[in-house]
Amino acid sequence: MIKAVRGTRDLLPPETALWNFVEATVREVFRAYNFQEIRTPIFEETQLFARGVGEETDIVSKEMYTWEDRGRAASEKGQSLTLRPENTAGVVRAYIEHKLGDRGLNKLYYIGPQFRRERPQKGRYRQFYQIGAEVIGPASSGSDKPVRDAEILEMLATLLDRLGIRNWNLEINSVGNAQERVAFNDALRKALEPVAASMCADCQRRATTNPLRVLDCKVPEDQPIIEKLPRITDYLQEESTRHFADVRALLESAGVPFQVNPRLVRGLDYYTRTAFEFTHGALGAQNAILGGGRYDGLSEALGGPPAPGIGFAMGEDRLVLALQEQTPNIVKAPDAYIAPMGAGTNQAAIGLAKALRQAGLVIDLGDESFRLKKSFETASKLGARFILIVGENEVRSGEFALKNLATGEQTTVPRAELAAKLQAS
Numbered sequence: 001m002i003k004a005v006r007g008t009r010d011l012l013p014p015e016t017a018l019w020n021f022v023e024a025t026v027r028e029v030f031r032a033y034n035f036q037e038i039r040t041p042i043f044e045e046t047q048l049f050a051r052g053v054g055e056e057t058d059i060v061s062k063e064m065y066t067w068e069d070r071g072r073a074a075s076e077k078g079q080s081l082t083l084r085p086e087n088t089a090g091v092v093r094a095y096i097e098h099k100l101g102d103r104g105l106n107k108l109y110y111i112g113p114q115f116r117r118e119r120p121q122k123g124r125y126r127q128f129y130q131i132g133a134e135v136i137g138p139a140s141s142g143s144d145k146p147v148r149d150a151e152i153l154e155m156l157a158t159l160l161d162r163l164g165i166r167n168w169n170l171e172i173n174s175v176g177n178a179q180e181r182v183a184f185n186d187a188l189r190k191a192l193e194p195v196a197a198s199m200c201a202d203c204q205r206r207a208t209t210n211p212l213r214v215l216d217c218k219v220p221e222d223q224p225i226i227e228k229l230p231r232i233t234d235y236l237q238e239e240s241t242r243h244f245a246d247v248r249a250l251l252e253s254a255g256v257p258f259q260v261n262p263r264l265v266r267g268l269d270y271y272t273r274t275a276f277e278f279t280h281g282a283l284g285a286q287n288a289i290l291g292g293g294r295y296d297g298l299s300e301a302l303g304g305p306p307a308p309g310i311g312f313a314m315g316e317d318r319l320v321l322a323l324q325e326q327t328p329n330i331v332k333a334p335d336a337y338i339a340p341m342g343a344g345t346n347q348a349a350i351g352l353a354k355a356l357r358q359a360g361l362v363i364d365l366g367d368e369s370f371r372l373k374k375s376f377e378t379a380s381k382l383g384a385r386f387i388l389i390v391g392e393n394e395v396r397s398g399e400f401a402l403k404n405l406a407t408g409e410q411t412t413v414p415r416a417e418l419a420a421k422l423q424a425s
């Protein structure tokens, strides 16, 4: 038997209703902040991620699905292509390619699948879904200002509240600008020299290649060492320090609760200044629902104009897991199951079903060949509130037997009153 590939999954009803609820709420909330949707391709040139995400990141160094495409002629070498592991690089590529900055399109959001070859577990898949938004534009559009950071964090807090996600936590930090990071990286490298040998294999490698990443390590034995490493906030110059202070003050004004976590660094190379993460207690080891931050240098790193930006990516799978803990099923039961009884009654039944559906009711329809017993069994398996019998007598008289499946109460209702009766009860 052929099964879904490891790390991928089918999203089935009723869970898909939660996905739709999440996406509808996202669209409504983001729209209120004047974001508009962008849809970028699912695969891109490998170079985009190598440059936009960073060669040294886990994503690029070990998690990407990359292949060589066939060239146009047999002799021609094909392009290296990659299934997108994240969407910010694609959005910024599109921003540059279509000169979106010139058109004032500075606030974009996306919803869609991403692909990473990771060890699958609860809340961690090889095809997973992200919801993200980016504010990007020339500095003249104010895209570098602390108010953008605070506004996006306030929007996220509002979204999680609107979704009914309870007990979320917001942690923020500033990772400084490129120069400040150089100084901090040097300090880290120095501090790591005498201790790196006793750390995990990944940290031993990171200690020389990209010491900032050591702060990201999740290995418990490494934590006491990491606790004693220098803090980025001590390496921020005046401007970054002020930017971070302004973001915090604005969050307080907007009533968004947060904690400063000086160890928080994002896994991607292009982040500058504000970095943040929302976590949720019910998710176990995979407790990060979303992460994001500022990436003032990304557009230039991809060959575009200077365009400071800030954005986030939210794990939709994890969001739905958190919602499922609270409300596993939000699907409304069918209002009625229509049971045609006897040869020729399908004709009246399909017309009746159409009229009731147009009145906004959820109707399921049987078939005239079903016996009464089978119709009742089907109606209760579907969880219908009522069963409506459409027999030859009913069709002739225009009055129908309507039975409430919960109470067993049965009434006779004229055709013209059916919709109102079903809506009222």
Ligand code: ATP
Binding pocket: 086, 116, 118, 123, 124, 125, 126, 127, 128, 129, 130, 267, 286, 288, 289, 290, 291, 292, 313, 314, 315, 316, 317, 318
């Ligand atoms: P983690 O530390 O959990 O691997 P990350 O730093 O790799 O997260 P990002 O690249 O910042 O995550 O992606 C943003 C969000 O996307 C995460 O907070 C998480 O909710 C979700 N996410 C990332 N990878 C996966 C995955 N493999 N399966 C499901 N959701 C994921």
Ligand code: MG
Binding pocket: 058
């Ligand atoms: Mg990861």
